[in-house]
Amino acid sequence: MANEESRFRVLMFPMLSYGHVSPFLELAKILSQKNFYLYVCSTPINLNSIKKRLIPSIELVELHLSSSPPELPPHYHTSNGLGGHLLPALLKSFEMSKPEFTIILEKLNPDLIIYDIFPPWIIDLAFSYHIPAVHFMCAGAASSSFFYSSVKNSSVPQFPSSGIFLKDSEVIKRKNALGEIKSAIFTSFERSCDIVLIKSCRDMEGKYIDHFHSILTNKKVISMGPLTEELDNEGGDLEEDADIILQWLDKKDKASTIYLSLGSESFLSKKDMEELAHGLKLSNVNFIWAIRFPKGEDIKAEVALPKGFLERVGGRGLVVEGWAPQTRILGHSSIGGFVSHCGWASVIESLGFGVPIVGIPMNFDQPINARLAVELGAGLEVLKDENLELERKEVARVIREVVIEKSGEEIRKKAREMSEKIRLKGDEEIDDGVEELRKICHKKKQILDLK
Known part of the structure; x- marks a missing residue:
């Protein structure tokens, strides 16, 4: 040397x-x-x-x-x-x-x-x-x-x-x-x-x-x-918050839960956030949702979400405002899918853990990344309506197919295979x-x- x-x-x-x-x-x-x-x-x-x-x-x-x-x-x-x-x-x-x-x-x-x-x-x-x-x-x-x-x-x-x-x-x-x-x-x-x-x-x-x-x-x-950060390096001063989230996930069955995070630089409209929430409820799939709002805007999740949403989903869902330990969530055995804006880091991280992707691309390179996940056979894209807005039934349909339905078995298999290829590179x-x-x-x- x-x-x-x-x-x-x-x-x-x-x-x-x-x-x-x-x-x-x-x-x-x-x-x-x-x-x-x-x-x-x-x-x-x-x-x-x-x-x-x-x-x-x-x-x-x-x-x-x-x-x-x-x-x-x-x-x-x-x-x-x-x-x-x-x-x-x-x-x-x-x-x-x-x-x-x-x-x-x-x-x-x-x-x-x-x-x-x-x-x-x-x-x-x-x-x-x-x-x-x-x-x-x-x-x-x-x-x-x-x-x-x-x-x-x-x-x-x-x-x-x-x-x-x-x-x-x-x-x-x-x-x-x-x-x-x-x-x-x-x-x-x-x-x-x-x-x-x-x-x-x-x-x-x-x-x-x-x-x-x-x-x-x-x-x-x-x-x-892939250049993703290591699991044990995430959290820092927010370690206590991470522990609460991971303990909640520990109580869920293997691959039964979907993680939602749409990045830190693009934000849903109020209507899209409501449709996404209703879609989650209709899907009947466990979920953990990391919600962020633009800096300087004093908005709380319970106000932005449909009235009574948190009460109706009960223990099936966990809403986290702001930061969430993404790599540790994706690496948890209970996670069966990732609803993502398809920023490149999120796509490569999700597939690195063998987690299939539900794509809701918003801007920049995200639509291309979402379609790459579909081409690889390791994800599906949520299609928007004629007004380029989310629709709750479509959200629920795609989530169920990726996480639960028999029709999604090949998607889940492809995601696991991609993880092995990335890890063994x-x-x-x-x-x-x-x-x-x-x-x-x-x-x-x-x-x-x-x-």
Whole structure:
């Protein structure tokens, strides 16, 4: 093993979201075991969410958004739980953080930067300091390849599946949601140094990883595994809350309970929340529902849910407001399905535990991820009505099929098989990614030595 002085130092710069900071940390853990020294740079509120999971050779570096407006105080410097009206302000503040990040870059002088899809200036800044920069993609290969090829149109090989698509309404919704960040996403792919790293597994997305490689000419696309956090690292100060939830699950039969969580960045309308609640009641399936509301909104679950809902479902359901220990819930033997918005982290986590998915996608890459789960045979999507709203009977039908009905046996089997494939995956491709990063760092060192 090389001594500490010969370690390459890597500065990691994720988006301001737990869904990005967390896989960046898990990637940092892999690299730290391969004799890299890692710095993870983000706002204090994001770093607080991962600091209990640190290991030696990983250091946290705080980024302060000095240009943040008054309506965006430091505890709002994360997209988690942020209402849609505040997200543009956060992205603008992040984009204006170049002076603060430049100071950090000059101080650390890393051998390599691993960056996310935003802010757009990160690549030019890295190159101006002669530091190579590699993109790490927290989204899946199916969604990334789909969106990138749709922009390139006829100039790239045909997309490998007709089952992966967007409805017209989803195209419009995604376009409005992404806005100016869209061009930054594609630039982050194209200008990555030699390779693109991706949070994925070939057993889940092999043909999409290959397709993405085929349209990103001269770039290797390397999957680095699921990069989900370990069960015993979740909870921290909220351990007592986790124990209450897990004790409730202990009383339920094996695979009899469904877990509901629709992420921390998109929120249901009041009508959709009511339809989802009625659907749960109609399904007659046990459930645990983690409900979140946008920051700054003083809403309680008993007010948002239909009147008398909690009393009518009785001991069959548990509603949790805010945080829930997702990995430990999904890893519990009583869980038989996951009603999810199909954010990529949730999809890969659910299938990693062999839990089939009931997809209620809302925005961004989520519809593609939901349809990937369906294509893999490990989930079903809840279809919305002509007004793009949930309908209680459809919610109940899909939940029952995935968790209880005989017609869902193959879905449950496919989810278990996918879990085994993910867990038994070899480290060959991860080692390939590590070796490519070493080559990039060595190349930089050789250039500097010649000067």
